[in-house]
Amino acid sequence: MVGRHTEADMAQLILLRGARVFDGVSAEIRVQDVLVEGDRIVDVGQIAPSNGDLKVVETAGAFLMPGLIDAHVHVCGAELSIQRTTSSHWSYLSAFGFNTMNRRLLSGFTTLRDMGGANIGMARALREGLVIGPRLFYSGKLMSQTGGHGDARSPDYDLGSCCGGSDKFAWVVDGVAAVRRAVREELRLGAHQIKIMASGGILSAADPLHSVQFSESEILAAVEEAANHGTYVSAHCHPAAAIRRCANLGVRVIEHATMMDEPAAEALAANKTYTVPTLAILAGLMQQGEALGLPPENMDKLRQVAACAQDSLRLLRRSGIPIGFGTDLFGKTHGLDHTEFRLRAAVEAPLDILRSATSVNAEILQKSGELGVIAKGALADIILVEGDPTQDIAVLEDGDNVSLVMQGGIVRKDLRARAPRS
Numbered sequence: 301m302v303g304r305h306t307e308a309d310m311a312q313l314i315l316l317r318g319a320r321v322f323d324g325v326s327a328e329i330r331v332q333d334v335l336v337e338g339d340r341i342v343d344v345g346q347i348a349p350s351n352g353d354l355k356v357v358e359t360a361g362a363f364l365m366p367g368l369i370d371a372h373v374h375v376c377g378a379e380l381s382i383q384r385t386t387s388s389h390w391s392y393l394s395a396f397g398f399n400t401m402n403r404r405l406l407s408g409f410t411t412l413r414d415m416g417g418a419n420i421g422m423a424r425a426l427r428e429g430l431v432i433g434p435r436l437f438y439s440g441k442l443m444s445q446t447g448g449h450g451d452a453r454s455p456d457y458d459l460g461s462c463c464g465g466s467d468k469f470a471w472v473v474d475g476v477a478a479v480r481r482a483v484r485e486e487l488r489l490g491a492h493q494i495k496i497m498a499s500g501g502i503l504s505a506a507d508p509l510h511s512v513q514f515s516e517s518e519i520l521a522a523v524e525e526a527a528n529h530g531t532y533v534s535a536h537c538h539p540a541a542a543i544r545r546c547a548n549l550g551v552r553v554i555e556h557a558t559m560m561d562e563p564a565a566e567a568l569a570a571n572k573t574y575t576v577p578t579l580a581i582l583a584g585l586m587q588q589g590e591a592l593g594l595p596p597e598n599m600d601k602l603r604q605v606a607a608c609a610q611d612s613l614r615l616l617r618r619s620g621i622p623i624g625f626g627t628d629l630f631g632k633t634h635g636l637d638h639t640e641f642r643l644r645a646a647v648e649a650p651l652d653i654l655r656s657a658t659s660v661n662a663e664i665l666q667k668s669g670e671l672g673v674i675a676k677g678a679l680a681d682i683i684l685v686e687g688d689p690t691q692d693i694a695v696l697e698d699g700d701n702v703s704l705v706m707q708g709g710i711v712r713k714d715l716r717a718r719a720p721r722s
């Protein structure tokens with residue numbers, strides 16, 4: 301009886317009254333009411349409460365906005381060491397992932413886009429209500445070439461094909477046929493998007509930062525398979541040459557985009573390619589990387605990337621390229637999620653950052669109008685914030701300032717209920 305409603309399961313109406321509403325797009329913050337029925341927003345404006353089964357939430361002028369979206373996470377990224385993470389037991393990685401997801405939801409992130417690790421089992425557990433967490437858009441295992449950013453083998457040890465091949469986080473695949481098969485396998489397992497490693501990276505052992513990874517024909521094969529299925533490819537890219545190449549080959553989203561130049565910006569603009577900068581992991585590793593045991597050669601790669609990440613973001617913004625919002629945290633740097641807001645604020649206006657984390661990220665997820673907006677017909681993923689993040693984005697750094705989290709019309713957190721009774 302899917303899609304049929306009976307009297308008994310008539311959805312409850314919830315009226316969030318008198319909030320200062322940021323709708324995910326407009327610069328105009330207006331005092332409005334938001335009416336929720338079931339899992340959807342059914343009206344926004346000045347709404348007179350009707351009789352019947354209506355629950356009224358007096359917001360007392362709190363800041364109301366769409367639930368936040370983080371477009372680059374690794375919820376199962378339990379350790380900084382790729383090798384140690386991928387050789388951890390799935391039972392542990394799942395527990396780590398669900399813990400991360402629950403924490404993120406309660407801090408206001410109602411949707412996460414996982415860029416390697418999370419998979420259909422976690423999505424099923426969420427769907428069946430075994431655990432509570434954000435909406436999860438997963439990539440399954442990411443794709444890497446041999447010796448690429450997703451190949452976990454250290455060249456110092458004779459691991460043969462062990463622990464770098466098809467492990468929990470990555471397919472290590474070479475050649476068009478192998479790439480096609482791996483992409484098709486992830487799509488069979490319900491991946492929402494396909495993630496490829498298209499340049500060197502910071503945490504991997506064997507790949508120079510400036511290397512471009514995968515051949516053009518391999519990237520084109522991934523793009524074609526994803527498009528045939530109705531989805532898209534995201535590519536990890538630091539150096540400008542990799543960014544430019546991927547944009548021109550039909551990759552839809554560039555992750556990190558930290559080492560931009562003008563020709564790369566032109567390629568992104570010409571191809572309408574999205575970007576997802578991830579500053580939180582860079583700052584977190586700059587502060588804690590050595591203490592957390594990141595080897596000197598990886599620290600060196602980190603410093604090169606961190607040195608130009610802000611200038612790259614400036615260039616992206618100046619070039620009018622759509623910019624999403626991501627964090628990319630691993631290991632003990634999980635928990636620094638909210639630093640992304642302040643780090644972005646060094647370059648961008650608060651309103652632009654809020655749009656990135658809501659409506660622009662929803663576009664990236666191909667969920668415009670459903671997620672990342674406060675509008676009639678959208679899913680009722682709504683948060684209340686104490687303070688005004690359009691004036692001071694730092695209020696989002698403290699999860700306690702997110703006083704209410706509603707996900708699909710269900711209240712997941714309500715700190716206001718904790719207020720002492722008078």
Ligand SMILES: [Zn+2]
Nearest residue numbers: 372374415628
């Ligand atoms: Zn990542």
